[in-house]
Amino acid sequence: QKEVEQDPGPLSVPEGAIVSLNCTYSNSAFQYFMWYRQYSRKGPELLMYTYSSGNKEDGRFTAQVDKSSKYISLFIRDSQPSDSATYLCATNTGGFKTIFGAGTRLFVKA
Amino acid sequence: EAEVAQSPRYKITEKSQAVAFWCDPISGHATLYWYRQILGQGPELLVQFQDESVVDDSQLPKDRFSAERLKGVDSTLKIQPAELGDSAMYLCASSSTSGTGLSEQYFGPGTRLTVT
Numbered sequence: 224q225k226e227v228e229q230d231p232g233p234l235s236v237p238e239g240a241i242v243s244l245n246c247t248y249s250n251s252a253f254q255y256f257m258w259y260r261q262y263s264r265k266g267p268e269l270l271m272y273t274y275s276s277g278n279k280e281d282g283r284f285t286a287q288v289d290k291s292s293k294y295i296s297l298f299i300r301d302s303q304p305s306d307s308a309t310y311l312c313a314t315n316t317g318g319f320k321t322i323f324g325a326g327t328r329l330f331v332k333a
Numbered sequence: 334e335a336e337v338a339q340s341p342r343y344k345i346t347e348k349s350q351a352v353a354f355w356c357d358p359i360s361g362h363a364t365l366y367w368y369r370q371i372l373g374q375g376p377e378l379l380v381q382f383q384d385e386s387v388v389d390d391s392q393l394p395k396d397r398f399s400a401e402r403l404k405g406v407d408s409t410l411k412i413q414p415a416e417l418g419d420s421a422m423y424l425c426a427s428s429s430t431s432g433t434g435l436s437e438q439y440f441g442p443g444t445r446l447t448v449t
Contacts, residue, residue: 227375229375231373264442264443264445265442265443266337266424266426266440266441266442266443267376267424267440268439268440269437269438272437311375311376313375320378320381320389321378321438323375323376323377324375325373325374325375326373326374326375
């Protein structure tokens with residue numbers, strides 16, 4: 224079993240839709256939970272991170288962590304074609320190693 | 334805006350040949366990471382440096398892969414001999430600190446390796 228599981232998609236939505244991206248993880252020691260966005264032929268860039276459980280909002284993006292169920296979510300409101308990318312969830316114990324999910328490919332149609 | 338530089342961007346090599354990738358991290362970043370990203374998968378850490386010292390190379394296939402960061406600045410990742418299964422994107426990232434807490438990793442554009 225992988226430490227971080229993520230549905231690879233692809234996920235296709237119309238412009239303006241609310242997008243929900245999800246991951247599960249197995250190690251209860253993970254404390255930091257990140258979402259990276261990766262455009263085609265580019266390296267990942269950090270979108271948001273949360274520490275422990277709870278919600279964090281940044282503009283159209285909301286990250287949510289439920290440590291009791293080991294579930295990580297990213298919500299995108301009013302999705303735009305420019306949001307089309309691969310979204311990677313990632314976790315870290317607060318130490319050296321970051322574990323990435325497989326990434327979900329998102330397509331937002333104009 | 335400071336960026337992580339990598340070269341080459343694309344590399345095609347034949348099986349059994351040697352190949353090398355170069356990374357120049359953001360100035361002042363002590364921690365440097367090399368990741369391998371196979372198509373359709375997330376990045377997997379190959380090796381992590383703190384300054385010039387290796388702090389994690391547990392996933393580096395040491396029979397064919399080597400990495401160095403001699404002066405604690407730029408770094409080279411080498412594969413010799415290359416195998417078909419090495420075809421992937423090789424990503425370099427850097428961060429200003431490591432250890433306790435979270436330090437944002439900044440990724441370079443990657444080197445796309447194709448082994449034929």
